[in-house]
Amino acid sequence: MNFIALGRDGVNLQATLAASSATSGVPKAVLPHHPITCTSELRLESDGRFACAHAAAPPGDERTRACIDDSVALLLIELSHLL
DSSP: OOOOOOTTTOHHHHHHHHHHHSSOSSSSOSSSSSGOOOOOOOOTTTSSEEEEOOOETTTOHHHHHHHHHHHHHHHHHHTTTTO
């Protein structure tokens, strides 16, 4: 199932990734929330952690991997419209 969140300027990528990855069966939750659901700045740390101002997901985290896969797919879809 695909979840696409629209914003003022088209697809809201962060909201889309948060919604689409929420249904993945991740056995261990990142608290207080997964970084992809945060509205603060997102970063990829040098040790492989995906982090926001409040939490960090460990390297190899399944939800992070799903978000990266989805973001690459969405980027390719957006770029295909420019061809």
